[in-house]
Amino acid sequence: MKEKIRVGFEGDFQFREIEIAAGDPAPWDPSQKFSVVGTRQPRLDGKAKATGEAKYSIDVRLPGMLYGRILRCMLPAATVKSLDLSAARKMPGVRAAIALAEPGEKLRFAGQEVAAVAAETPDQAEDALAAIRVAYEARPFVVSLDDARKSGAPLVFEGKTETKTSGGDVESGGKNLARHGNVLGPRSTVKGDVDAGFQKAAGVVEGTYDTQVQTHSALETHGLVARWEGTELTVWASTQGIFDMRDQLAETLQIPVSKVRVITEYMGGGFGAKFGPRVEGLAAARLAKEAGAPVKLFLDRKEEQLASGNRPSARQTVKAGATRDGKLTALQLTVYGNGGTNGGTGTSGPVKNVYACENLKVDEYDVFTNAGPGTAMRAPGHPQGAFALEATMDELAKAIGMDPLEFRLKNDPSAVRREQFRVGAEKIGWKDRDARRKTSDPEILRGVGVGAAVWYNTGGTGPRATVTIHKDGSAEVEHGVQDLGTGSRTMVAMVAAEELGVPLDEVSVSIGDSRLPFAPDSGGSTTTPSSAPAIRRAAWEAKQALARAVAKEWKVPAESVKVEKGRVSAAGNPPHEATWAAACKLLPSEGVAATAERADNHEDAWKRFTTGCQFAEVEVDTATGKVRVNRVVAVHDCGVPINPLTTESQIQGGVIQGVSYALFEDRILDRPTGRMVNPNVEAYKIAGALDVPEIDVTLVSVWDGINNTNSVGIGEPATVPTAAAIANAVSHALGVRIRQIPITPEVVLAAVRERDSKGGRS
Template sequence: MTRGFKIPKRVTTEIDFEGEVIKIDAEVPEQEPEPIPEDKKLNIIGKKVPRINGEEIVTGKAKYAFDINLPGMLYGKVLRSPHPHANILNIDMSKAEKHPGVRAVINLNKKNVRYVGEEIAAVAAVNEEIAEEALDLIEVEYEKLPFVVNINRAMEPGAPRVSPDGNISKPRTRERGNIEDGFKEADVVLERTYKTQVEVHNCAEVHGSVAKWDGEKVTVWDTTQATHGVRRSLAKTLQLPESNVRVINHYMGGGFGSKLGLNVHTVAAVNLSKIAGAPVKIMLTRKEESYCVGNRPGTIQTLKGGAKKDGTITAFHYKSHNNGGVGSGGSNASPIWDMYQCPNCLIEESSVYTNTDASRPMRAPGYPQGTFSVDLFLDELAENLGMDPLELRRKNYTTKNRGGTGTPYSSKGLDKCYELGAQRIGWNRRNKKPGEGKGPIKRGIGMASEIWGGSGGPGTQLDFRLITDGVVEIRCGTQDIGTGTYTIIAQVAAEELGIDIKDIKVMIGDSDYPRSGSSGGSNTAASVCPAIRAAAADIKGKLFAIAGPLLGENPEELDVGESKIFVRNNKSKSISFKEACKQITEGMLTSNETRGPNPKGYAFSTFGAHFSEVEVNTLTGKVKVIRHVAAHESGRSINILTSENQIQGGTVQGLSYAFFEQRIMDEQTGKMINSNYYDYKTPTAMDTPQIEPIIIDSVDPVLNNLGMKGLGEPPRIPSHAAMANAIYNAIGVWIRELPITPDKVLAALEERKEG
């Protein structure tokens, strides 16, 4: 302080982000508000609060990038490779340039393309039709090369090479203990192979960007989960000063992980706009959305595991090959590595490269795949041990990560999820002998467990203002990707200040606002909300400094509630919140206060358990989910309404993964053949069962000042595995490959009959 300024504290925090550990280096405050006690009666937090921006959505006023219409705006289109693998020998764009209505054409200078849909050039024209025509006029001379799109074929010796280093990456391994010793200790050892399909995000709002230059500055309306992230990447890519780039994203029509990074079409829109001297809008087509902007890798997983007679798991050996397309296949192993007690574990995971679009994170990347193997495996192990599947999970319960060998969890409510979920579904109604039901239509009940990160972390900056009319304005560069971020921010501010949520104005989704992180890894809520609370508490102190003298009391003795500021020990002595705000002589009180780091010495995870009841028609092979119970522990829930919605929506997507979705590639042409909403199946209203969310009432004791964790991805993790286990309970036959379509059910039944 002697030099007239202070050096703030900075802390590096490690958090799980989409299944990877990332480091956040951020300035943190010296102190922050005390955690809210678990038993404190709250008025707005933890209630069913409708979205504060609901009216904008239901009236159609909400503006997505898709809706941006600017005067003089041009429409851009991207020329994409029709071939799965080719060298580009020559590109002639002259005809396209001369085409009437075309305003700009850019060549991306690709020498080689490795999947159908890879970007080659882009055009901007006065309307979409002319832009399409211009694409047809770009003449590209290709030298077609051998290709492979199927994961099995890509692994065969002599398969066409996708990557110069071969099609199978060196395995990424993780190991603890000694699996050989573990298997020796075991009374039962099983080895099973599980397969999952490639799933595409297929966001409702296609990816797209609108770019508009204003002198040296460019504004981009982007469909993104990373308002500040895209700004930074775009500036870096185009070598622009970051301060000259603005990204706006007030509404976004679903991302599910595919909208976390900077896209080629965004850069193209910015470049085309610069050349044409007019705003350019590029929205992908539904086809492009299907095969150009990411997918969840398909997998071939083999899990070998051993257990003692009493159910104690002694070893896991997990091997996986993940279809990464021309990118990484990612990792599925965390549910195997962390979930159940297991001292000896070896993980070996390889990416398999194919001539398909690179994978991207997709809602809980890797975890639904890994959970499908380990949770089906546990059920089969339980049957071999003569144990109840739930009992086997309880037997191998652990309060430390790394299968009981690592760091203690800050909180873990999985036991409660088991208890309440089992109770709700009526676990004891399940078939004692799988397939024992009479008649052709058989019912069964199954379950699966969930683990995920979602701790959130420091690094959210914000601009918190309290105006003389008693209205709060919060500006923060986070974004609402459909989970309800606008609303939870307002809830936390309103709770802390004891005022009506209607008086909180939330402005997010704009890189002109202070920086916050990307919406991935279920980290947004637990990163942003504690920061909002810290700033609200700071503002409260500042207002008490004004209200104290007005009440003739020490500001330290004041408290808020019911839109009043009152003396803690004498509630009748009060002043209305709005009245106090009128006395803000500066016109407003402001705060940039933020939250601190996550504490050291703990592992932070979210937990859940899903229970499903299904009906299998053994004559048609069709499976109907009758009822699904989804119990989740994610610390304190800020908004029960949107939390339930996340849980139910994640379950519907799991149902979709279990029975409907799969990308189908034509091996002759290397093209995706179901790149539209008719042929790429997702559930309709008619397929949706009764889904009962259970939100475990708990508060994390140490993680942050609200005791909260994330909930976006967890519900997507276990539902399909619970459904698959329920199918086994119904028919007594395992189906270890997704999606579980009627043909697979019938084939499995047939095989058993023959066997």
């Protein structure tokens, strides 16, 4: 059914005819007077989290539960010669021991799994690891990107490439690509003719940009508790995708999907690394089977740093050209990414999708090293890609003598982001940024920089929800989604409360269980835009069921019954009218319920990429090399945010992860031994309370009409441009281009020396 709806954003609304699926409500209109959606709602589980009542998977304790531990090979490249678990099996308290690698198997990074045991106490399990007899033959290894690219470098994969990917990972296309030595690729994209584009340019710049490996470092580590009851397996997992976990467990253990149940009531962060059972989850399930008792297996912090995934490093060379009046003529990216034993290290998202350029060439190579495998991490490829692209935009603006923001505005195809840039520029004080460079301390310089974000996902079909309206007027929602901490539980309740017109505190929510109606995995910032439309549709259908039940009692046609906020009515002679509570009293004792599936995205919606931009103001101490981020202005499109409180929190969290990526975090591998030298959270420095800038968040609401709630995700775009903006701000402060992150004091002091050697301070 075609319906005319209002789409756009504050500065550009338009009417548009779109096809709405039968049985789905039309998207909310910008004039909608919401009572719940759009209000700052504390998390429903805030109290449980603040009292310790919230039970995370790591807190699960079952009668007779055993503790699992994993033995890891600490050589960066080795072949297993022999593995003997018999002595370990005889250790006190040990109830099961399994091999995770077979003799002859090649191990490819320090920290790779070899065997696992389950014992009655954690200490007994730890002791039993020491009793496992394993012999390795060490092989040559390579851990740095540069070394791995050299001809004659030790090969990470001697035969065919064997990468293990999990949900959310970037598709590497590895199977169809040629590999030379350790270098796979390129994956290429060509549009127009870059050579012709460079010919036309009045200014051309080229630079090479290095980014480091970042680890997810969620505070709750990876793991699960597995319990078999006969042929049925229940796991309490710290996972971003309970249905993905369920399906993978069933497939790997060769049991029916119907016999696997996954529960995630609360979880302590994921950021992309917690998909599927992974090695430790399967080990726990197998140990539990062998022992005939439940097994808890959670990684410790060191294991987490070595083997639970990471954001790959990248060496990107970007070349770009523009005309004198500031139009991009050519954009070229060549990237070598190091994802350890995994591919999928591309960074081209921003180069392809932020600024408009007719001539584009991208070549992406994966370089394998003997290091822990990279995996999806909050906007895979984007923070690194944005860092290189935005530095290039600044350089090119300088080359053609144009203000960097003006240059961006001239090339940005997104009307929403152009306005976001203008809002951010006002808030950060872009105009007088040059005048603000000097501070009262001659050794401290101030700088302001900017970066853009792009993201794509609009959610998808599949999610189902059940909404029940009870006789007393209260309501219940069942939807299997996991809440990573983002506020999904509260979102589910808010959408239902809004649609039903019921106060939020009269809505109960069941989530986090694969026995509940299907819900999306939380990856790609798709949770809310996938779930919310299903919830709304189920609530809408439950209202119709209420209308039908009331119509029967009133003896009027069902179509004549209208259910509006707090009120049910039927026109006619005589007209009927009842409060919500009175109408619900007419229901049978079982109430009414509806289960609905999310409709497809509307093809003819007001399509756009999800956009954002961030501005950073920094102070750089040229004597010590220390960078302090004073302020970040973050302007983002989040569709129509359902809960501005939690949306804002996502952005603040994305910003601080970006600050941490720009200035501190770095997985350092020792080249002689191939081992990580900072497998902790101290030498692997993560931004803390003292490092937090003032963060100014602006949400630009966009009604695109793509689904019935206009919702899009925010988790990932929120962290895309932060490091880029900070690096540009440091470059602005110093007058020297920063080409690598993290921007440690060493990097800053090298830049200061470069500036001084080029003839004084600019």
